[in-house]
Amino acid sequence: MRIPALVLVLAAALPAQAEPEKKPEPATSAAEQAHHGEVLEQEGKGAAGMEHRGGKHGHPPGAEPGGDHPGGHPQGIGMHHDFSDAERWAKVFDDPARAEWQKPQEVVHLMAIEPGMQVADIGAGTGYFLGYLAAAVGEEGRVLGLDPEPNMVAHMNKKAEQAGWTRVRAKVIPLDSPNLAANSTDRILIVDTWHHIENRVEYTRKLAEALAEGGAVYVVDFTLESPVGPSPNHRLAAEKVIAELKEGGLEAELVPETLPNQYVVRGKKPGCDCGPKDQG
Numbered sequence: 001m002r003i004p005a006l007v008l009v010l011a012a013a014l015p016a017q018a019e020p021e022k023k024p025e026p027a028t029s030a031a032e033q034a035h036h037g038e039v040l041e042q043e044g045k046g047a048a049g050m051e052h053r054g055g056k057h058g059h060p061p062g063a064e065p066g067g068d069h070p071g072g073h074p075q076g077i078g079m080h081h082d083f084s085d086a087e088r089w090a091k092v093f094d095d096p097a098r099a100e101w102q103k104p105q106e107v108v109h110l111m112a113i114e115p116g117m118q119v120a121d122i123g124a125g126t127g128y129f130l131g132y133l134a135a136a137v138g139e140e141g142r143v144l145g146l147d148p149e150p151n152m153v154a155h156m157n158k159k160a161e162q163a164g165w166t167r168v169r170a171k172v173i174p175l176d177s178p179n180l181a182a183n184s185t186d187r188i189l190i191v192d193t194w195h196h197i198e199n200r201v202e203y204t205r206k207l208a209e210a211l212a213e214g215g216a217v218y219v220v221d222f223t224l225e226s227p228v229g230p231s232p233n234h235r236l237a238a239e240k241v242i243a244e245l246k247e248g249g250l251e252a253e254l255v256p257e258t259l260p261n262q263y264v265v266r267g268k269k270p271g272c273d274c275g276p277k278d279q280g
Contacts, residue, residue: 093126101260107189108132110255110264111218112274116140117186118212122178123147123193124170127156133189134165144185145170146178176203180210188217192229192262195221195236204248204267216268217250226261238263 108129113119115138121129124145133143145156145168156170173179176199178188188207197203207217219241222229229235238254245252245267255264268274 093128098128102128102191103257103259104129104132106257106259107191107218107220107264108136109276110257110266111136111187111189111216112276113137113141113187118142118144118184119187119189120144120146120178120180120185120210121189121191122173123190124156125149125152127159127170129189129191130156130160130165130168130170131163134160134168137167139167141167143168144180146173146180148173148175177206178203178210180206182209183212185210186212186215188215189220190217191220192222194219194241195230195234200244201247204245204250207267208249208269211269214269214272216266216272216274217245218255219245219265219267220259220262221265222261223263228261238265241265242267 111119113133113136115136117137118141119133119137121127121133121144124130124147127145130143130145134141137143143165145153145160147153147156147170150172153170153172156168160168160170171179180188188211194200204217211217221241222235224232224235224237226235242252242254242265245265248267250267251270251272252265252267255266257264266274
């Protein structure tokens, strides 16, 4: 999922002989990275975070150089990258320049969130969207930041405490499940992470089970034509995402938006009043 998100340029250096391995230094601009480290994935590094990539939840649309996408994600949704240094990655994922292409306010507006709802951000990484979601659900709602990387989750909980987001909680989830109770969640957001999930139809079934009556999932990911994001052979057309959500038991459709490099697909349960309230 984490889940995945959705955009990154890193250089890993392996020093000679007995010297300890040096961690790759992220580029300073989010516009040069892909939300959750596509380049690391190409290098086959390390462990799992699923932050929404492509600058969004995942990698800032910056630019994966488009190399091999080794091996995908273990068990389903994580990445083979090391995102354990959450403070370092926060400088990349939370770069203010990301808002220019990620358009978080527009994305949250499209989700038609109402006060009091429970909303989950799967593959939330450093929690880029959490503040926007917290404002949307209000004092009676609840926001869950879900990610398989424990250090990312700890970072999100610290971030929420410092910001005074009392209705926000981050939790570690397994790679192959959102780990949400049945009928518990009104809106689920998955940014720049969907293309990293294996067994996406089965994952959709778990999302559908977690959705409350009238609930919906919003998948934000890079278009095939985008100049940034994962390598072209690892992108998914919006039509493919729609087909997967439908096969998993949801009604699915493309949502009109103005994001420069990404699409938004909505998968919903019957009866979902999912349109933004100020649109006809």
